Amino acid sequence: MAHWLVKSEPVKFAYADLERDGRTVWDGVRNNTAALRLKAMKVGDEAFFYHSQEGLEVVAIAKVVKEAFIDPSDPAGRFVAVEMAPVRKLARPVTLAQMKADPILREMEMVRQFRLSVSTVTDAEWGRVLELAGE
DNA sequence: GCCAACGTTGGC
């Protein structure tokens, strides 16, 4: 099963909102690389939920509950969305500063390409983040 | 608030 990382500005949509809603349409992605990641997602895949702009940390794990479909918010119908549901909060959030300081995690796609809103996470990176989260 | 990164658009 593949692992991912998705970014959200907590002011707009925080992990707490996902818990409240139960599931959500992950739409609004307008970047080709990010769209490729969305298309590669399978039901059951897990993704780190990262708070951008404020927080700047991985706070939780979410999972894919519906695979890519045409983004209803895209009038041109070129981009896709998926649906996500909450899994659990991390015991301790893992900050961007921690990831940049870590020899494994500083190679993460999201660290190297900070504007990418949906990125891949390798098994090694996934395990290392969980370790830093105290799990 | 500033600016770096980088994707997209449009003139030629």
Add this chain to the structure above:
DNA sequence: GCCAACGTTGGC
């Protein structure tokens, strides 16, 4: 088809 200008994201 190149590349300058512009817009957006997101860290600092």
